Amino acid sequence: MKKIILSVDSTCDINHELMETYNINSFPYTILLDEKVYKDNVDITPPEIFNTYFEKKILPKTSAINVAEYYRYFKPWIDDGHEVIHINLGSALTSSHNNCSIVANELKGIYPIDSQNLSTGSALLVLKAANMIKEGLSAQEISTRLNSHRGNIHMSFILDTLDFLYAGGRCSKLSSLGANLLKIKPVINVDNSSGAMDVGNKYRGSLSKTIPKYISDKLSSYDNINQDHIFIVHSGIDSKYIDLAKSVILEHMDFDKIHVAVASCTISCHCGPNTLGIAFETI
The missing domain is CATH 3.30.1180.10 (Hypothetical Protein Tm841; Chain: A;domain 3)
Incomplete structure (x- = not known):
């Protein structure tokens, strides 16, 4: 059976302890603030955003993860023969899931999951996926079960x-x-x-x-x-x-x-x- 990689958008808000415990990979959203480009929770944090707003009345613009970014992110895993379960921020809020699905049509073995949620609502799906990977379920079965469970x-x-x-x-x-x-x-x-x-x-x-x-x-x-x-x-x-x-x-x-x-x-x-x-x- 192929190794399954568990991956998420940074908006799932998984803390570092859980990331390490369940071997979760995360791809950050792009933040544009005061004409500077940052990666979400990599080189900018919420307090910096709040301070900028209070000082300059400027809010950031956030950018969905695009097709090219997802392609570069997933391709090394697929080339190594792995499969990927990737959990997205709800599609009602962003185009990221749609972009992820476009890449999945080209790079076989990627299973994008529309969490239909945000933040730690999505994180609960991540933990469920991690447990199913541990149980030895296939990527296809995990995808099916996650899509059925997200309404809970x-x-x-x-x-x-x-x-x-x-x-x-x-x-x-x-x-x-x-x-x-x-x-x-x-x-x-x-x-x-x-x-x-x-x-x-x-x-x-x-x-x-x-x-x-x-x-x-x-x-x-x-x-x-x-x-x-x-x-x-x-x-x-x-x-x-x-x-x-x-x-x-x-x-x-x-x-x-x-x-x-x-x-x-x-x-x-x-x-x-x-x-x-x-x-x-x-x-």
């Missing part, structure tokens, strides 16, 4: 501010000002049938009050949660809120692993600092 993944996050959504043209100035004045923290849900995003509950108050309500409401919404893994992902937030999120999660159920990840620049630049999300799966 639930990703959401709570925003501290709408300033970055407004700056990126994703909400009105009135909405941004109103939310900030009233201390409203909206929840953004990811539609796991497409990867599109929509606004969910809106909580009022400080992060210390709204984060527990958000997490409690999400975990109470399902009675068939897989307790193997849950992710907490953030765009840069005080550790006390991460500890708070962990404690609320454990009040609801005893997950085997609570993973903490920092959102990539591609994700963080749209939601701003102090964003916190959770991702889990149902059975």
Whole structure:
């Protein structure tokens, strides 16, 4: 059986520990900021993006991974006789999956997976793929199972501010000002049938009050949660809120692993600092 390489877009937000444990390869998105080109989480981090915005009111432009980049990335593995499972950011949000699929039609042995999700929602698919590789399943079978399972993944996050959504043209100035004045923290849900995003509950108050309500409401919404893994992902937030999120999660159920990840620049630049999300799966 051919060796299977597990690969992801950098937007999956897999932390270094998991990358090493499961031998996961990652390809970064391109970030254009203040007329300079960077590779996401390679030579630029979310705090640098936030600082530039606060100082110059400039947000970065993010670039989908193109066909030529994917081709150069995959070809050495295919030439060595390997197969590749590659998990993409949801196709509703980017052209990367389509570009990856174009390369897969030319270089046989590549299996692009549209996660229909983002950030650590996609990461849960990555962990599932890693376990199936370990079990010895074929790349084709893994691809089929991942495509069937992605609707079981639930990703959401709570925003501290709408300033970055407004700056990126994703909400009105009135909405941004109103939310900030009233201390409203909206929840953004990811539609796991497409990867599109929509606004969910809106909580009022400080992060210390709204984060527990958000997490409690999400975990109470399902009675068939897989307790193997849950992710907490953030765009840069005080550790006390991460500890708070962990404690609320454990009040609801005893997950085997609570993973903490920092959102990539591609994700963080749209939601701003102090964003916190959770991702889990149902059975």
